[in-house]
Amino acid sequence: xxxxxxxxxxxxxxxxxxxxxxxxxxxxxxxxxxxxxxxxxxxxxxxxxxxxxxxxxxxxxxxxxxxxxxxxxxxxxxxxxxxxxxxxxxxxxxxxxxxxxxxxxxxxxxxxxxxxxxxxxxxxxxxxxxxxxxxxxxxxxxxxxxxxxxxxxxxxxxxxxxxxxxxxxxxxxxxxxxxxxxxxxxxxxxxxxxxxxxxxxxxxxxxxxxxxxxxxxxxxxxxxxxxxxxxxxxxxxxxxxxxxxxxxxxxxxxxxxxxxxxxxxxxxxxxxxxxxxxxxxxxxxxxxxxxxxxxxxxxxxxxxxxxxxxxxxxxxxxxxxxxxxxxxxxxxxxxxxxxxxxxxxxxxxxxxxxxxxxxxxxxxxxxxxxxxxxxxxxxxxxxxxxxxxxxxxxxxxxxxxxxxxxxxx
Amino acid sequence: xxxxxxxxxxxxxxxxxxxxxxxxxxxxxxxxxxxxxxxxxxxxxxxxxxxxxxxxxxxxxxxxxxxxxxxxxxxxxxxxxxxxxxxxxxxxxxxxxxxxxxxxxxxxxxxxxxxxxxxxxxxxxxxxxxxxxxxxxxxxxxxxxxxxxxxxxxxxxxxxxxxxxxxxxxxxxxxxxxxxxxxxxxxxxxxxxxxxxxxxxxxxxxxxxxxxxxxxxxxxxxxxx
Ligand SMILES: Nc1ncnc2c1ncn2[C@@H]1O[C@H](COP(=O)(O)OP(=O)(O)OP(=O)(O)O)[C@@H](O)[C@H]1O
Ligand SMILES: [Mg+2]
Numbered sequence: 001x002x003x004x005x006x007x008x009x010x011x012x013x014x015x016x017x018x019x020x021x022x023x024x025x026x027x028x029x030x031x032x033x034x035x036x037x038x039x040x041x042x043x044x045x046x047x048x049x050x051x052x053x054x055x056x057x058x059x060x061x062x063x064x065x066x067x068x069x070x071x072x073x074x075x076x077x078x079x080x081x082x083x084x085x086x087x088x089x090x091x092x093x094x095x096x097x098x099x100x101x102x103x104x105x106x107x108x109x110x111x112x113x114x115x116x117x118x119x120x121x122x123x124x125x126x127x128x129x130x131x132x133x134x135x136x137x138x139x140x141x142x143x144x145x146x147x148x149x150x151x152x153x154x155x156x157x158x159x160x161x162x163x164x165x166x167x168x169x170x171x172x173x174x175x176x177x178x179x180x181x182x183x184x185x186x187x188x189x190x191x192x193x194x195x196x197x198x199x200x201x202x203x204x205x206x207x208x209x210x211x212x213x214x215x216x217x218x219x220x221x222x223x224x225x226x227x228x229x230x231x232x233x234x235x236x237x238x239x240x241x242x243x244x245x246x247x248x249x250x251x252x253x254x255x256x257x258x259x260x261x262x263x264x265x266x267x268x269x270x271x272x273x274x275x276x277x278x279x280x281x282x283x284x285x286x287x288x289x290x291x292x293x294x295x296x297x298x299x300x301x302x303x304x305x306x307x308x309x310x311x312x313x314x315x316x317x318x319x320x321x322x323x324x325x326x327x328x329x330x331x332x333x334x335x336x337x338x339x340x341x342x343x344x345x346x347x348x349x350x351x352x353x354x355x356x357x358x359x360x361x362x363x364x365x366x367x368x369x370x371x372x373x374x375x376x377x378x379x380x381x382x383x384x385x386x387x388x389x390x391x392x393x394x395x396x397x398x399x400x401x402x403x404x405x406x407x408x409x
Numbered sequence: 410x411x412x413x414x415x416x417x418x419x420x421x422x423x424x425x426x427x428x429x430x431x432x433x434x435x436x437x438x439x440x441x442x443x444x445x446x447x448x449x450x451x452x453x454x455x456x457x458x459x460x461x462x463x464x465x466x467x468x469x470x471x472x473x474x475x476x477x478x479x480x481x482x483x484x485x486x487x488x489x490x491x492x493x494x495x496x497x498x499x500x501x502x503x504x505x506x507x508x509x510x511x512x513x514x515x516x517x518x519x520x521x522x523x524x525x526x527x528x529x530x531x532x533x534x535x536x537x538x539x540x541x542x543x544x545x546x547x548x549x550x551x552x553x554x555x556x557x558x559x560x561x562x563x564x565x566x567x568x569x570x571x572x573x574x575x576x577x578x579x580x581x582x583x584x585x586x587x588x589x590x591x592x593x594x595x596x597x598x599x600x601x602x603x604x605x606x607x608x609x610x611x612x613x614x615x616x617x618x619x620x621x622x623x624x625x626x627x628x629x630x631x632x633x634x
Binding site: 002005012016310311314315316317318319320321322323324402403406 | 463466468469489492493495496497503505507509511520521523524525528568572
């Protein structure tokens with residue numbers, strides 16, 4: 001029999017038993033489809049969560065001053081800790097490679113801010129230039145706060161896009177204008193945009209030194225932020241920070257309430273680890289579904305072989321070798337698995353692509369995609385699995401005893 | 410070659426089942442069949458006729474003894490070789506025709522040739538030739554369900570002949586047919602015999618057997634001619 005004839009015969013046989021073929025095909029189709037879909041959605045979730053972190057520098061460390069919860073060296077519980085500019089120098093010294101160190105002092109309560117054209121309540125923050133880097137602000141008009149502003153305690157302000165809109169209508173018109181805060185005029189030198197959402201876009205940034213000079217002479221602040229090298233071990237880093245600050249502010253270094261440390265990199269890594277876990281889970285579930293599909297191929301081929309017992313018996317009686325019978329059945333399984341698996345792959349990819357193109361995007365979901373390598377691996381798995389699925393029924397078919405099969409009953 | 414028997418059985422034993430419920434189907438059968446002979450095998454039901462024919466057709470194995478088909482021992486053949494031997498040397502006709510219902514008469518006849526090295530055109534040509542020989546060339550593209558019992562059996566005979574086998578085995582080929590149709594089929598076998606075919610046929614009907622050249626009686630797994 002020629003190659004083409006063999007495949008024609010297999011196709012005819014598959015077509016003769018359409019219902020069964022379709023059922024079998026559906027099992028494999030669904031297995032691959034689900035695998036692809038799960039992988040794509042997993043990727044979308046991962047990207048979504050990663051993008052949530054993109055708003056801030058991945059390696060930023062946020063140290064927040066708190067209230068003591070342990071008695072220490074004669075001090076009682078409940079003492080508020082506040083940072084001063086000397087702490088900045090101390091952190092700079094203690095943490096190798098710390099950059100963009102900046103205080104962030106939030107003026108208590110939103111302040112009434114007015115311009116010639118508007119009026120509103122906005123959060124006002126005193127910072128160093130490094131803070132723009134850490135928040136990943138993007139300047140859209142003018143400039144950021146710079147070192148000279150800090151040194152000269154300039155009375156300038158950088159507005160979030162939203163606050164600029166509320167105060168000046170068009171953000172572009174804000175540059176050079178003045179805002180009045182507690183009776184003091186600050187000249188607007190920049191307007192920024194940010195991925196952090198509405199509340200961050202309502203912020204008004206002032207140079208920390210100017211804020212200290214004008215609105216809040218204490219020169220104290222509650223949040224110290226800096227960027228660190230990724231290589232620093234998070235536990236060590238936190239320990240070191242606590243030690244340094246504990247000495248400077250006389251609190252127990254083990255007092256977790258006195259200062260709290262948020263290491264974005266550590267959190268990011270935790271999330272990454274979680275997604276490694278989720279991806280593993282998705283892969284296991286997907287492969288399980290695929291495997292179930294292949295088992296169903298094997299099962300249905302088994303039934304098929306039983307039903308075709310007479311045909312197979314006769315073929316053997318007129319000279320078909322066991323090998324040719326085995327190949328016949330395996331090729332049918334392979335054909336069904338490959339075509340339906342391929343379809344599952346294509347439809348799965350199409351669905352993922354449609355989701356991506358439709359721009360379905362939530363805070364935690366964006367740009368779903370299936371790794372080409374994973375898709376290829378899935379395809380190879382079907383071809384391999386399909387052949388394997390056909391093996392047991394094929395062996396069974398090859399062993400058919402023609403006398404038994406042809407007994408007239 | 411014409412002098413040596415086409416089939417030679419020496420002391421064949423065959424039992425079915427295990428130690429407890431074992432059936433001694435063949436109990437030392439020896440038999441020689443010359444090329445061109447037309448042998449009818451007769452005997453009471455359960456005497457072992459079908460068992461004998463299945464062994465002759467290499468569809469079944471045996472426990473002891475020797476079987477030479479065209480002077481070659483069958484015992485040492487692998488499954489693949491046995492299949493090839495069935496294909497090349499043997500044609501089988503069954504009581505229940507055993508045509509594949511989803512194939513046309515022509516495709517059914519050509520089926521054994523698909524396990525040879527012949528190309529599709531040559532196969533169709535030969536199959537058509539055989540159909541013409543049994544008088545069914547006009548029904549080549551009909552399916553078995555569209556044919557009568559006698560016509561089906563003629564297609565089955567054409568299928569048995571298409572590989573030009575050395576010997577044809579038939580197990581009660583007229584068993585499922587009425588007497589008129591049986592006569593037609595027997596005439597066909599006799600015509601084959603006249604053309605020199607070796608035929609071994611199991612039958613219950615003595616009028617059928619009488620038309621054979623030689624009658625072999627089987628009783629309780631033994632041959633008594
Ligand atoms: N597969 C089998 N398993 C067990 N016993 C069997 C089997 N096939 C045949 N036999 C037994 O072997 C003996 C011979 O059977 P066989 O079919 O050869 O008889 P037969 O002469 O063809 O009978 P009939 O004329 O009814 O067709 C019988 O006793 C039968 O019961
Ligand atoms: Mg019988």
